[in-house]
Amino acid sequence: MSRNLVIQTDFGTSDGAVSAMYGVAISVESSLRIFDLTHDIPQYNIWEASYRLYQTIAYWPEETVFISVVDPGVGSSRRSVVARTVDNQYIVTPDNGTLTHIKESIGIKEARVIDEKMNRLPRSGESYTFHGRDVYAYTGARLASGVITFEKVGPSIDAGDIIALTKPEAFMEGGVIYGNIDILDVQFGNLWTNISRELFNEAIIEYGDSFEVTIANNRRQVYKNSMTYGRSFADSHLGEPLLYVNSLDNLGVAINQGSFAKAYHIETGANWRIIIRKAG
Structure with missing residues (x-):
């Protein structure tokens, strides 16, 4: 067969x-x-x-x-x-x-x-x-x-x-979560991180909480802003950024009905870091 x-x-x-x-x-x-x-x-x-x-x-x-x-x-x-x-x-x-x-x-x-x-x-x-x-x-x-x-x-x-590429691991230190932009959701321009839902939940979060999100390429800061953690894209207004859990149970970053990657010229890989800390 x-x-x-x-x-x-x-x-x-x-x-x-x-x-x-x-x-x-x-x-x-x-x-x-x-x-x-x-x-x-x-x-x-x-x-x-x-x-x-x-x-x-x-x-x-x-x-x-x-x-x-x-x-x-x-x-x-x-x-x-x-x-x-x-x-x-x-x-x-x-x-x-x-x-x-x-x-x-x-x-x-x-x-x-x-x-x-x-x-x-x-x-x-x-x-x-x-x-x-x-x-x-x-x-x-x-x-x-x-x-x-x-x-x-x-x-x-x-x-x-078997040969393996360098694969950084996400971690939390002092309540701040550090991870990488692993890949893009190519069709929609969302960022898929290596931060698991389990690690994110260790920060004791709820839907609707606000977070300060920083993205850097090596040491160069590319993006820094506040965004809300939502269950789905419907939890944000058109054009607003949000954090969400993607289909692989990892944290994603998106713009509702927009391409986050294109808007901020963000790429993927070991040099692309993301830092998330709870606002307030």
Whole structure:
């Protein structure tokens, strides 16, 4: 019985790259159920690839196979791996930090390096720039369709050796909460932080409370203002900023029916800090 195959890349859909990956997968097994996670990861942005996997993977059935190809080191000595999570999902990807959030927030049970002598698209051995098609789509489809077992992917490696990017943790000190802007809710321009609802609630808060919110890029302050903590966007007026809990149970920052990110030119990652303190 075939598993689901879910594909994520930074390729976009304006040319035939993603379609070629589909073609390889269907050529392995025509009954495969193939889905797109996204193909709009910003080019070379490994951090965002890692986050989008974390955002999505828990909502898919056990044994789903994910392919993630954001691979600025394609053709180099970086490893190609398949990781098996503690929830029995599989991720086929370059070992370049794409598994950061999975490793630290979900857990990797075991991992294997892809043996390209067995798991590489036939007659593609002289191509070094499209491993998404030649290695990842081919291996992922073989695994999802049952042509190979996980053990046939290649030699086992220590899951602890999987490469992880620097991932700052949120914390509270003296009643002040410190965190990072992990990612954007791209369509709407909301900021998604790494501050969990549990940590935020340690400050003893209620809906309607006001907070002073400061956002900085390294040491440069980008934003500082007061805003209200609301249950939903309906708890604020049009154009007002608010704090809320997002769909991953972390704290978000938004403008009601506006893009916070565009309004204040805010981006994401380890250098983008947010500091929240209760007003008054």
